[in-house]
Amino acid sequence: MRSRASSLAAEDPGPKSGPEVPLSTVLLFESGIGVVGLLIAWAFGIEIRLGRTDATALAAAAAGFAVLAALFIVVVRVRWVPLQRINAKLSPILKTLFAGRSLGALLLISVVAGVAEEILFRGALQQIAERYLSPAGAIVATNVVFGLAHAITPAYAVLAFAMGVVLSVVLVVSDSLVAAAATHAVYDFFALALYLRSRRGCPASK
Template identity: 30%
Template sequence: MNEPTIDPEKFFKTACYFESALILVALLLGWIADINPFEFIIFDEQAVMNGIIGTLPLCLIFIALNQLQLDSLDKIRQVLHTTLGPSLHKHHWTDLFILAAIAGVSEEILFRGVIQPWIENSWGMVVGILASSVIFGLVHAVTALYFVMATAVSIYLGLYLDYDGTRNLLTPIIIHGLYDFFAFVVILHSYRLALQKGK
C-alpha cells in the first residue's frame, strides 16, 4: 500500500486550521470589496430543510460515480484513497463531521459569501456563479476531471444560494458540510475494506 502524502497524525488539526483560515481570507476580501460575508446567513427551518434535501442528489451522484469503472474516476479514487484514507482512519466519525462542518462553513463563506457576490456586483448573477465556481474548481483540482466535478458542484451550490428566490448562505453551507461528511465516510469505509482485504 502506498505511503500517505499527508501525515495522518497531523492531518485533522492541519485541515481544521487551514479551513478555518479561509474565514479570515473571506473577511479580508469582504473588507476590500465592502461585502459582509455573514450578511446572508439566515437561520430558519426552510433553509435547513432545503439544505438537507439539496444534499441528497450530490450523495446519489457520488455513489453512482463510485460504481463506475473508468480510468479517470479510478485515478481520483486512488488519490483520495492514498491521501485521505490513512488520515481519516485515525479519527472517529464525529471528528469527520466537525471537519466537514468547518469546511462547509468556511468555504461557503469565502466562495458564496464573498467571491460570488463580488463578481455579481460587476458582471451579474450568471457570471458570478460561473466565475466563482471555476475558481472553486481550480482550488480543488487534484486532477482535470476533479476540477470539472468540483466546478459543477460549486455551480450547484451557487444556485442554491438563491433557492426559493431568497438569498440564504445557510442552505449551501448545510449542503457542502453534509456532502463532505458523506464523502469522508464513504472514503473511510472503502479504505478500511481495503485494509481488511490486505490482511
C-alpha cells in the same frame, strides 16, 4: 530463514492506523480559508450575510445534499477511467488526512470546512462576481475558481465545479449562506465517512 522472517515481522509494528496529520493542523488550515474569505469581503466592502434559516432554506439544503450525494455515488461506483483516476489520487490524500479518525473528528472537520469554504466562495467571491456579471455568470465564474482550487485531476476539477454550482444554486434559491454551508458540511461528512468505510479506513468508534 523462516524464523528470522517471523522475528522481523513481529518486530515491525506495521503502518500506522491513525491519520498522519494532527487534527489541529487540519482545522487550522480549513479555518484559514474562512479567514481569507472574511478578509476579501472586508477589502471589497462586502457584508457576509447568513441569510434565512426557515423551511425554504432547509428544503434547499436537503435538495442540494441529495444532488451532491448522488454525484459522489456515481464517482465511487462508475468504472470510467477519469473517475477512477480521481479515486486513485484521492485515496492516499484521504488516508493521510482522515483515516482512523473518530466520527466526531470527521464531523468537526466537515463543519469547519463547510463553513469556511462557503464564506470564501459563496459568501465573498460570488458576491464580488455579481457586481460585474449576471447571476448565472457569477455562479459560473465563482465555481471555475472553486473547481481550480480542487484540481487534483482535470476530472475532479470539473466535478468540483459541478458541485460548486449546486452549492451556489442552494444559496440563490434559499437566500441563505447557512443553507449552503450546511449542505457543504453534511455532504463532506457523508462522503468522508462512507469513502473511508468503503476503503476499510473505517473511522474509530470512540
